[in-house]
Amino acid sequence: MKIILITAVWCTSCLIMKPRYQELAKKHNITDFIELDFDMDEEDVESLNIGNTLPVCIMIKEEKEVKRVIGEKKVKDIEKIFEDLSHE
Amino acid sequence: MNKKIYGLFIAFLLLLFFSSFHLSTKAANDEEIMVHFFHTTTCYNCGEEEKYLNSLPEEYNLKIIYYTMDDEDNTKAQANKELFYRIAEVFDIEKRIITPFTVIGGKSFIGFNENIKSEMIKYIEKYQDVDFVDVVQKVINNETIDPSDIEVDEESYINIPLFGRVDVKSFSILLIAIVMGFVDGVNPCAMWILIFLITMLIPTGNKKKIWLFGGVFLLVSAIFYFIVMMAWIKTVELIAAKQIFIIIIGAFALGAGGYNIYRYIKSSIKQEDGCDVTNPTQRRKISNKIRKIINEKSIFIALIGIITLAIMVNFIELACSAGLPVLFSQILAINDVSSAQELIYVLIYVLFFLLDDLIIFAIATFSLKAIGISNKFAKYSHLIGGILMLIIGILLLFFPNIIMFNF
Numbered sequence: 290m291k292i293i294l295i296t297a298v299w300c301t302s303c304l305i306m307k308p309r310y311q312e313l314a315k316k317h318n319i320t321d322f323i324e325l326d327f328d329m330d331e332e333d334v335e336s337l338n339i340g341n342t343l344p345v346c347i348m349i350k351e352e353k354e355v356k357r358v359i360g361e362k363k364v365k366d367i368e369k370i371f372e373d374l375s376h377e
Numbered sequence: 378m379n380k381k382i383y384g385l386f387i388a389f390l391l392l393l394f395f396s397s398f399h400l401s402t403k404a405a406n407d408e409e410i411m412v413h414f415f416h417t418t419t420c421y422n423c424g425e426e427e428k429y430l431n432s433l434p435e436e437y438n439l440k441i442i443y444y445t446m447d448d449e450d451n452t453k454a455q456a457n458k459e460l461f462y463r464i465a466e467v468f469d470i471e472k473r474i475i476t477p478f479t480v481i482g483g484k485s486f487i488g489f490n491e492n493i494k495s496e497m498i499k500y501i502e503k504y505q506d507v508d509f510v511d512v513v514q515k516v517i518n519n520e521t522i523d524p525s526d527i528e529v530d531e532e533s534y535i536n537i538p539l540f541g542r543v544d545v546k547s548f549s550i551l552l553i554a555i556v557m558g559f560v561d562g563v564n565p566c567a568m569w570i571l572i573f574l575i576t577m578l579i580p581t582g583n584k585k586k587i588w589l590f591g592g593v594f595l596l597v598s599a600i601f602y603f604i605v606m607m608a609w610i611k612t613v614e615l616i617a618a619k620q621i622f623i624i625i626i627g628a629f630a631l632g633a634g635g636y637n638i639y640r641y642i643k644s645s646i647k648q649e650d651g652c653d654v655t656n657p658t659q660r661r662k663i664s665n666k667i668r669k670i671i672n673e674k675s676i677f678i679a680l681i682g683i684i685t686l687a688i689m690v691n692f693i694e695l696a697c698s699a700g701l702p703v704l705f706s707q708i709l710a711i712n713d714v715s716s717a718q719e720l721i722y723v724l725i726y727v728l729f730f731l732l733d734d735l736i737i738f739a740i741a742t743f744s745l746k747a748i749g750i751s752n753k754f755a756k757y758s759h760l761i762g763g764i765l766m767l768i769i770g771i772l773l774l775f776f777p778n779i780i781m782f783n784f
Contacts, residue, residue, distance in 0.1 A: 299573035299664065300652035304749030327654065328664050342651040360651030361751060 290319055290374060291349040295334055297327035302361045303344045309364055310346055313371050348374055410437065410504050413513040415444045415461050415478040423477040426489040437501050442513075446474060464513055467522050471715040482509035484528040490711075491777060500528070547718070553708060554722045557765060558729030561701040563750075563758035569652070570690050571595070571734050572749065573664060575741040577671050584742055590671070590683055591738050597687035598734075599727050605695065606702050606723050613710040623773055626707045630770030633700035637763030641756055650753045663690065701762060702726070704769050711777070 294310050296303035307324075314322045325333050327343060339345045340359070348356040348370070356370060412430060416423035430441050446461060448454035461474065468485045479486040484500045486493050503509075510526040574594060578587045613622075644650065654660070663686070670682035705726055709719055733750055740748050772779050 297652065297654075298576045299569040299660070301568065301572055301749035302651040302752045304572065304576075304747055305751060327657070328661050331661075341654050342647075342649045343654055344651060360649035361753065 290317075291321040291323070292319055293323045293325060293337065293347040293349065295325045295327060295337065295339055295343065295345045295347075297343050300327070300343045306344045306346075306361060309367060310344075313364075313367060317371050317375055350374065408438075408504075408508075409440045410481065410501055410509075411511050411514065412439050412441045413444065413464075413480040414441055415446060415457065415464075415476060415480075417447045417474075417476045418445065419447065420476045422489040426477045426479065429489070429494060433501075437505070439501065446476065460513075460517070463516050467512060467516060468527065471717070473716070480513050482528070483512050483526050550708065550712060550714065550718075550722055551725065554705065554725040555729050557701050557705050558726035559732060560758050560762045560765065561726075562730040562733050563754050568734060568737075568750070569660075570663065570667070570686070571737065572747065573667055574671075575738065576747045577667060579741065579745050579747055581671075582745065584745070587742050587745075589676070590679070591742065593680055593683050594687045595731060595734055595738060597684050598691050599731055601688055601691045602702070602730060603723055603727050606706055606726065607719070609703060610706040610709055610719055610723070613706050623707075623711065623777065626703070627770045627773030630700070630704055630766045630773060632770075634763045634766030634768075634770055637700070637759045637766060639763075641760040641763060644756045644759070650751065650756060652752060659693075700766055704766060707773070708769070 292310070292314055294307065296307055311322070325337075327334055337345075337347065342360050344360070346358040346367075347354055348358075355374060358367060358370060414426070414430065416427070430439070433439060444457040444460060446454055446457050448457065458474065461478065464478075464480060464485070465471070468480075470485070470487065475487055477486075477489050479489075479497070481497060481500050482504050484496075486497060510523075512522060512526050515522055515526065571591065571594060574591055575587065578590060581587075666682070666686060670679050670686065673679040673682060709722060714722065733754075737748060737750065740746065
């Protein structure tokens with residue numbers, strides 16, 4: 290599974306969510322973990338059509354987007370998403 | 378669990394806010410009752426009070442004595458002003474000309490509104506039944522004023538553990554300053570700049586630089602907010618007592634309250650608690666400016682950059698939280714608090730407005746770690762702010778006596 294995480298330096302929710310995603314990626318041995326900055330990686334971010342809320346976590350399996358998590362979520366909720374996707 | 382904490386947090390803030398309001402609660406002497414009426418010819422409320430006093434029934438046996446402080450006869454005006462200052466000293470009120478200023482027996486009244494009308498009647502009726510001291514006459518006669526000559530509203534004082542005996546009005550306004558300042562501060566409008574600054578500075582590991590840049594940013598933000606609020610209060614004071622202005626502000630409060638609650642409902646339906654990326658172009662421009670400032674070799678130029686940035690951002694983002702400072706300024710203005718009290722209340726408001734920023738800043742400087750405050754707080758700040766605005770709007774429009782804390 291591949292993860293694309295879009296955050297911004299100024300975003301408080303991103304400060305909360307970024308370590309959560311990083312930890313879960315580590316736990317689930319996801320090495321393909323790409324972090325994009327909303328301001329610095331403008332072109333890449335625009336191509337992903339992320340809408341108006343940050344952070345955005347896009348989960349990709351076999352070159353297809355399978356899940357998009359937007360905004361702040363509890364650890365147990367994203368943990369469940371990771372687990373479900375791992376078992377698919 | 379989190380929901381319970383948020384629920385308790387909202388309940389606490391609302392309780393604190395409601396506790397600042399207190400439900401309103403009301404005595405034949407053949408002696409003529411002197412109404413000493415200090416006024417100016419240009420003051421709108423003086424004209425309103427004069428009409429009111431002259432409309433009072435004859436059985437009250439009133440004698441209105443006029444003290445015109447901008448009389449065409451300069452000597453007379455000066456004498457009236459001097460008397461005003463002597464009376465102000467006796468009643469322990471600020472020594473500046475405030476009109477209308479009325480003294481009946483041992484009771485003084487600053488300003489004129491519905492609540493003051495009923496207060497005047499209360500004392501006039503009381504003095505019809507009991508003996509009273511005409512304090513102004515005693516001052517004119519150069520007699521010594523006994524503390525018991527001055528009327529003290531015992532109902533307006535309460536005993537609070539740790540604080541002791543406190544004036545309900547002052548305490549109510551203090552609570553409102555704390556609650557409104559805090560709710561206003563949780564609004565994330567200007568916080569993102571601080572977060573950005575801290576996050577960019579932390580990798581440098583330079584605590585001094587974080588202290589200096591972050592500290593200057595917060596200090597300038599505080600001064601800017603303070604100046605804007607004081608300027609607004611002074612503007613409001615000129616027109617505050619005019620009924621039409623109170624109606625406009627009340628209607629504004631209802632509108633702004635409704636909008637905030639709409640924002641809360643919208644974000645609740647969306648179920649996406651995150652950072653809003655509206656106006657990304659402007660945000661990117663500001664972000665780039667911050668990067669330049671941080672990389673600036675000259676500390677002096679960098680500080681000028683930080684100061685400019687703080688003023689610019691707070692100015693742009695003022696619209697984001699304009700509602701609460703405007704309403705707080707209105708509350709101070711209609712309560713006729715002294716200039717010194719205004720300063721203190723606004724300082725308290727600004728302190729609580731910056732409280733969350735100060736916490737984040739302190740953690741960052743001591744631990745070199747940036748922490749984020751959940752945007753869920755921002756969502757709930759819309760709810761609490763919206764409810765407060767609706768309450769203040771309803772009070773201003775329909776129950777102004779309650780918000781003037783004259784019980």
